[in-house]
Amino acid sequence: MCFCWFVCVCVCVNMFIQSHYGDDWDIYSFHINSTVSSRYATTVITSRVANRMDESKEIEFQVRIPKNAFISKFRMFIDGQAYDGVVKSKEAAKQQYTDAVSQGQSAGIVSSVGRTLEEFKTSVNVAAHKKVTFELTYEELLKRKLGKYELSLIFVQPIAPNGFLMVFDIYSGLFLSLSRVNKSEFCCYQAWVYFYPTEDQQKTCDRCGEQGMNGDLVIVYDVNRDNSFGDIKKSSGYFVHHFAPSNLARIPKNVAFVIDQSSSMHGRKIQQTRTALIRILNDLAEEDHFGLITFDSSIFHWKRELVQATEENLASAKTFALQIQDRGATDINQAVLEGARMLNANPREGSASILILLTDGDPTSGVTNLEVIQSNVRKAIAGEFPLYCLGFGFDVNFEFLEKMSLQNNGVARRIYEDSDAELQLKGFYEEVATPLLTDVTMVYEGGINLTQTNFSQYYNGSEIVVAGQITDNDIRTFTPQVVFPGTNVTVESADVADSNIQRVWAYLTVKQLLEKELRLSGPEKESAKKEALELSLKYSFVTPLTSMVVTKPPGESSDVLHKPKEGEAPQTPTSNARQYGLMPTVSDILWLSGRVSHLSTGRSGGQSPAPAVKFQSVLGQDT
Structure with missing residues (x-):
């Protein structure tokens, strides 16, 4: 049995200016080292900062990490002394947390900042002409989605255009193939990826400036596999x-879409839902069966039973989707039970059934007790098929949807209110579109x-x-x-x-x-x-049940690092955040591709010079 690793050509950097650093201190070295083994990534971010002033200064360390990751270690080195964070139960750390809040300090120093990121920050006073080293370690199991793994390394902010290095070490224990621009080549058991842009390159991209760059470097790869069983x-x-x-071979599916059209879906939400639904209908195969239900305080059927995805039926369903209008209250219980009934009434041997609910609010009509709704849904589904709940926006009771999904072998996913919400909906559907x-x-x-x-x-x-x-x-x-x-x-x-x-x-x-x-x-x-x-x-994981007490020198209060819940909304940006690039939009993102060659410093797509990217095999040869 032979398995081979495949590293995709997509080595990209999302670059947007979100850095700020003072003239009185600077980051003279910034390294990120990530090691992947058994699809498990351990990432260490090391930032070295110097206080150039004749007086002590508060120096801040701020970084964004993937939401699925667990922080497992944080350490500061100041004047030869190491200060280690300690993971404790939330109860054990509660008093320190309370004390910090009462003194007006930022005690909860990990917060949700968007779809896939959490932000960690802390600060420490550094004496005149002294240096501090921050070292943060986080761990995550990479999840395969749509045929690929993505390893994202998040740039620290602020980052000065100086001493920048990222090292990826991907180890398979089996043959590794590296993908070049137009071909794949088997080479080795292990690959190292280096990313080390020069100072000039850190300033010359379209949205870079004298303060340098910020963004994500993403390694995309998959494993070459045969038709084995693992x-x-x-x-x-x-x-x-x-x-x-x-x-x-793909299995024909039976899918019921249950769509919230209550008044809270007014405006762009309902427009994006209609667009996404039509795109999804275009992807149904003829052997699939499907049904559409919209609901507010009442239920509206396109057809009362599942039907085959013929050309005629799809055209009729798209017409129905275009006519969805927001109105009324929200009866989630009745709608989900009706979707379950439709699937239970259509048991096709050799097929896979899926129930998908999209809603943006709490139940306000019919049965409104959350536990009763969850019990009703669990009885109706009876373990026969998964329920996937898509929560639109931050007004939705995401914990309710998450619990209901988990009770029925599914998952909940938040759909963020943004210009690409319909693509988020379509992207989720693609993950479950082909049961095998x-x-x-x-x-x-x-x-x-x-x-x-x-x-x-x-x-x-x-x-x-x-x-x-x-x-x-x-x-x-x-x-x-x-x-x-x-x-x-x-x-x-x-x-x-x-x-x-x-x-x-x-x-x-x-x-x-x-x-x-x-x-x-x-x-x-x-x-x-x-x-x-x-x-x-x-295992020193910072999870929803634990906190890390960030130890500081004598005289400074310790911060308490906690992990936010998925339901917590991102922090509201300040009024000038957009002006300074703190909240990136699609137009703020610049993709730079490093060619898989000895050393790529040439222009990429007619843009500014791409930061240097180097691929190296375990044999020490540039590949």
Whole structure:
């Protein structure tokens, strides 16, 4: 069995000016080092700053990180002394948090700043002509979406055009193929990607200035895979199983769309929903069956039963979609139950059913008790198909939608009110548009403390990841199997020396326990919460159950770092934020592509010189 890594040509930098740094201190070195092993990325951001003044100055460290990541370490070095952050339970850190707030300090120093980012910031006083080093570590399991993994490294702000270096180390343990402009080439087991623009290059892009640049560098890659049943790696008593078979035939689907048309959807929301729905209808295959329901305080059917996606039916459905108008209150309970009824009334053997709800508000009509609605929906679906809830905007009760989705084998996704909302809706649909397998069960004889092993559906371009421990670390008794209708296959596994596998297990377990804690109640809820807290503390993860106390020199109050909930709205920008580029728009984004060659410093697409990008194999040769 042979697996090969494939690193895509897309090495891009989103650049927008959001930096600010004073004349009295400067960043003389800024490095980001990210190591990926078993699709698990550990990123270390190191920023070295000097106070050039004749008096002490407060120096701020501010950086944006992916929402799915857990901060696991923060350290400051001042005048030879190290100050380490300490992860504690929220209760243990509560007093320090309360004290900081009462003194008017910024105690909650991690906040949501948009679709995929969280912002971490802290500050410290630095004596005249002294230096401080900030070092932040965060970890995340990269999720495969639409056939690719994306590793985004977030630029710190402020960043001066000086001493800038980013290093990516992607390790597969199997053959790696690098993609050049027009061809792929197998080369090695490991790849290093260096990004080190010169000072001039940091100032000469379209939206750069004397203060330098800011943005994201994104590495996009996938794994070349055959039609096998997964890649299992074992190390030190732990294992991780990546399952994403290729060359499977798509399964016809039955999909019911339940669309909120209440008065709160007025204006651009309803317009974008209509546009997205028409685009989605264009992508339905003829073997698919579908239904449309719109709702306010009442339900409106396009047709009362699912119908085949013929050319005639699609044309009629698009006409119905164009006529959707906002009005009335919001009866979520009645609408979702009707969508479930339509799917239950159309059980086609060999097909996959999907229920998709789009709403922007709380239930205000009919049944309005959230727990009763969740109970009703759970009984109606009865585990037969997943429910995906799309929450439009920040007025929606996202926790309610998230819990209802998790209780029914689905996920909730926030749709952000922006100019590209219809593309967000279409993008989500594409993730579930092509079911390949149903009722997938992963069986691990000789395995314990397993993460989720049952999956209602597997979609093209996604990946199932399971991790666990091997009983008594005895690989002789460890037998992995993949089971789905008509298939029961034993999967081979390989021993590797990879300490990340244990952290993959911890990361996945904590994530799934937090989801379990959300959807359950009573003793089971408390048990899941307790276990998630214990693992968060053991592995020093800053999660919704823990906080990190940021230690500072004597005389300065400690900050308390917490992780915001998904439902927390981004911070409102100041009135001049747009003027200074703090809130980027689509037009603010400049994409620079580094050619995959020895060293690319030539012009890219007629724009300013691209920052230097270097790809290097484990053999030390430029590739």
